[in-house]
Amino acid sequence: MPKISDERRAARRTQILEAAWTCFQRRGLHATSMDDIIRAAGLSAGAVYSYFPSKEELILAAVTTSLGNLRALIAPLLAERPLPPPDELVRRIAEVITAYTVHEAYDLRRIALLGWSEAQRNERLRETMRGFYLPFRAVLEEAAAQWRDERVLPEQAATDDVAKLMLSVILGFVVQSAILGDVAPSALADGLRAMLTPQPA
Amino acid sequence: MPKISDERRAARRTQILEAAWTCFQRRGLHATSMDDIIRAAGLSAGAVYSYFPSKEELILAAVTTSLGNLRALIAPLLAERPLPPPDELVRRIAEVITAYTVHEAYDLRRIALLGWSEAQRNERLRETMRGFYLPFRAVLEEAAAQWRDERVLPEQAATDDVAKLMLSVILGFVVQSAILGDVAPSALADGLRAMLTPQPA
Amino acid sequence: MPKISDERRAARRTQILEAAWTCFQRRGLHATSMDDIIRAAGLSAGAVYSYFPSKEELILAAVTTSLGNLRALIAPLLAERPLPPPDELVRRIAEVITAYTVHEAYDLRRIALLGWSEAQRNERLRETMRGFYLPFRAVLEEAAAQWRDERVLPEQAATDDVAKLMLSVILGFVVQSAILGDVAPSALADGLRAMLTPQPA
Amino acid sequence: MPKISDERRAARRTQILEAAWTCFQRRGLHATSMDDIIRAAGLSAGAVYSYFPSKEELILAAVTTSLGNLRALIAPLLAERPLPPPDELVRRIAEVITAYTVHEAYDLRRIALLGWSEAQRNERLRETMRGFYLPFRAVLEEAAAQWRDERVLPEQAATDDVAKLMLSVILGFVVQSAILGDVAPSALADGLRAMLTPQPA
DNA sequence: GATGAATGAGTCTTCATTCAT
DNA sequence: AATGAATGAAGACTCATTCAT
16 A cells, blocks of 8 residues: 555644544543544544544644644734734734634634643643743743833833733633633723823823 | 531531642542542542532532632722722732632642633533623722722723723733743733833823 | 330331332332432431341332232132122222222332342242242132132133133233233223133034 | 444344343343443443443343344234134243243343333333334234134124233233243143133023 | 431443554 | 454442441
């Protein structure tokens, strides 16, 4: 038998991963059985196991891929120059997260919550996440420096603290909209702009 | 054994709940077996089941109790008058969350992440959480109104949007400090204050 | 504490037995838990166990008592003189079984089916039943002799075979009316009389 | 292991069913654990569960199959023409029941008692049984009509009542021989013939 | 005597993973 | 390479029985 082409292999991987996402978000990481995924992917057990050697590996891959997709979506927003002000940036990131959610067969926010939860007990997953969020926060810190230079923020503003605040706002948006479901990106942005608006002494 | 006193019953319940918290946060909600909890509580299976009729019920109770404890801790901060400014309020809430974590045998942030994840697939848990976060956000909205009246925020600030932003900041702090573990309450507060500080035109 | 009077003890026993019958017939012998019976009797576990040392004992007592009650009801019918003809006797026995069923809080036929089933795996119960059915069949044999002497049955009729046939008819009535539920005592009697009616050569 | 052939699947099913019959009749329906059956079948838990999704389903299948086998055995006897007289028919049916018992690894009478008992609390089983006994009784009614036409029974005999009587005789034979164990088919037939024999006025 | 909380072995069932074909 | 039947350890939960109070 001829070896399967690399393309086909990659396509299969994606097919499995997408089946996994669908199941995970519907039933959660642990309540989803390998059989659920196998059936959703329309493959055999052996086939799935030839791509992912264990359920843990599949979970890790699913979360890593999600994170990667997210990064690809958000990176351009942070690279834009001139950099939009904080409220505008937050709005656009929130929009990207929401849009992703709607377009694809899975909800990025749900995957995020599942992943964070799982990261509590999975060292490798935790490391993967640190490898994503830490650089992301570093970029936010650069943005903060830019805002400070542009006098959007005060001169003495600690850029690392601003980055932490910004990351919290974004992560919190994910939680809040997943649990309460009524937070529009613009609401978040407007709330933040209210903070930024200078008051008359 | 004759009828046990109400006190002892409550004590046993707490004993089981604490064992559950410990296990849950160590291994996660699903990877924790009832047997783990039973052994951690030092009781028999039957005894545990006479207090909580199922694992789901135990999970629900664990999360609900955590949420209740958290509410009891945060409520006074929001009731204080004069109301501290936004950055100060955020700092104190974050401190309470962090402190709770350290003192008790469980980490409130981990429990929160586990609970959010589980709420995706558990209707009752989701409702319990809505019943907690929605009123909490309503109180934050009152605080926003107060800040607006005190001219801490601009007159035209939408108080509901401010409340959503504030809730995001707090929830995001929980996630960020649970995953990255390097976010001091004061850092968050300082980041937020930077936003609030008026810039010279 | 003064010893409980014998009367009270007997009343308690009956109370427990009746609770057991109710539960058994509703859920079956094995699906009924001791707790079901305990609650139905309105007593404590200890109390029930002071009357019946085990579930098996309780089952045995329940069946034995049922059988005893049945015997008390049927005995007079067989003692009547002149003895009614076979079809009439069958009708009256079937009526007694049906009536018992309706009046009391339990269905004698259901108890019978449960008991027969249980007797398969319970030596003592099987013996108890033999101790009931064997003498009963002996009495039927006496009846057969009487019928033969009265020329209701042919002279050469084997009375033991007739007794076996009669017992089958009665036991079969219990099964058929429990499972199909549409067999009136008179139908059974009429069916039997059709057999007995002499045909013109 | 690739797809198993239909034959092998059917063979496995039978293998499990036979193991179940053996266990059920030895220990009863409820006292038999799935583990008993699994070991008796020489398979793994998963294998058994892939053929029967639950114990209830296995019980239902065991009883249904028994009933089906019984039907296959009895049908020819009722289809014979000329139709044997009632006593002869009963004898042959009783013989078939007894023979089945001896040849196979299970006792049809015991299975019947267990099934009747279980049918009390199992709606589906009850329906299955009605679906078996009602048509069987209908065929007996046809036989009764035939006997009436042949002047074996009186002209005014109610065929439905005769059918009920005949069914009772057969069901009662099952009970009596299972509990008392000393009823030969011929004894039953002879008892019935005694009834049928015309007496001189 | 009575109570009912506690025990813990045993039940049914699931599911990640393997490997014979 | 692919299949999917089979494995069997582990999980949630029940319940007859006991015994400290």
